[in-house]
Amino acid sequence: MPSTDRRLQPRRKPRQVRAELTRDRVLTAAAHVFAEHGYASGTTNRIAERARISIGSLYQYFPNKDAILAELLVRHIDRGTWTQAEQLDLSPGSLEATVRALVGDAIANHRDDPQLLRIMIEEAPVSQELLDTIARHERKRVDQVRDLLARHPDVHIQDLDPAAELIVFTVETNTHKLMAYPRTTPVETFENELVAMVTRYLRGDQ
Amino acid sequence: MPSTDRRLQPRRKPRQVRAELTRDRVLTAAAHVFAEHGYASGTTNRIAERARISIGSLYQYFPNKDAILAELLVRHIDRGTWTQAEQLDLSPGSLEATVRALVGDAIANHRDDPQLLRIMIEEAPVSQELLDTIARHERKRVDQVRDLLARHPDVHIQDLDPAAELIVFTVETNTHKLMAYPRTTPVETFENELVAMVTRYLRGDQ
DNA sequence: CACTATTGTGAGTAATAGCTCAGCTGTTTG
DNA sequence: CAAACAGCTGAGCTATTACTCACAATAGTG
The missing domain is CATH 1.10.357.10 (Tetracycline Repressor, domain 2)
Structure with a gap:
């Protein structure tokens, strides 16, 4: 719950294909987890678990939990x-x-x-x-x-x-x-x- | 965050006037705090602080945080x-x-x-x-x-x-x-x- | 006033969850 | 192949917060 200094950018941008894949895995997993548990109970650890990646990887491409949902929303809008x-x-x-x-x-x-x-x-x-x-x-x-x-x-x-x-x-x-x-x-x-x-x-x- | 065994009843029902008053103070404070900070960030401690009562008193009349908002909603509906x-x-x-x-x-x-x-x-x-x-x-x-x-x-x-x-x-x-x-x-x-x-x-x- | 019932207190507990980081594994490149 | 870079790992740190409980204060009663 510590929203310290609100980092806005992820620490890394994907450069290899597998990274792009990981990012997508996170988003699809998040979509499922949020839909199933709601936002508050859809924890980042749960998302990582579902995406079959480690929690650390998740935070490579998303600065914080909010950013994940924000991107899902933007994608929905754009689509x-x-x-x-x-x-x-x-x-x-x-x-x-x-x-x-x-x-x-x-x-x-x-x-x-x-x-x-x-x-x-x-x-x-x-x-x-x-x-x-x-x-x-x-x-x-x-x-x-x-x-x-x-x-x-x-x-x-x-x-x-x-x-x-x-x-x-x-x-x-x-x-x-x-x-x-x-x-x-x-x-x-x-x-x-x-x-x-x-x-x-x-x-x-x- | 520990919603252990979900108590449904408060541990005490008001019998004296001041108790009824305290209960009302909690509700009005909660209404303000929720409206201002949202539900998640409207912490019970903040509510108690705003109501000028101790956190302990709050939990005398409400089994948990959800119950406070539930009562506010019911009151709104009834009104x-x-x-x-x-x-x-x-x-x-x-x-x-x-x-x-x-x-x-x-x-x-x-x-x-x-x-x-x-x-x-x-x-x-x-x-x-x-x-x-x-x-x-x-x-x-x-x-x-x-x-x-x-x-x-x-x-x-x-x-x-x-x-x-x-x-x-x-x-x-x-x-x-x-x-x-x-x-x-x-x-x-x-x-x-x-x-x-x-x-x-x-x-x-x- | 003494005794009991009710109400109020707030430091502290336990659990949770967001997030970090030191080190590892893969991939690319010269 | 080796150096450099990119990506991945997950135990654990830290902050937060709902909630407890032993005790103190106040109100009611005979």
């Missing part, structure tokens, strides 16, 4: 693609189809490991740097969605900025809940309702 | 009132007014200490018991909203159950975000958009 939405950006369809694409992308981006994502979002230590990264990413996403809405003829909203923000957040968290927690009712039902809600909202008054 | 919505339950108005009442209540319930709530929701140790309490509470709330919707003539939704669940969750989290994180744009704007979204959704197709 996030919005393929369906981009498709529509080129050849737009009905408003409902557009919204459905947005929701579909969100769900696709959470398919991998919803548990881990829950941990990352709910238990991640919030360094200012990480917060900034997330905020920047969200801003970009909001802009993207706003532009998409701006170009669609069926959208009847005065101020698109808060609308886009509302939609991105609502879709994100609902998807998140949908995936992370087990449901009795089928996922499609909720997906449909979510799509309906957003679509009707965008279609405007009445 | 949560839905006055505006109840009002409308008796004499319903327009659909928009009804939705606005729901949102208004949600915001009112988060006025006190949004930071603390964030901590409680995001960093709380999730004991099964606590999870059950929360789930039970949410279930009750969803049922309440579903009944409210069922009685309103302007609601055009086939399956009210997922709709109520979607609305409760969406309103809750959006409110939550609205209150916990500082905004540049005025709160009312988002409130209006949220109300609009839910209203149009409920009004049904087209």
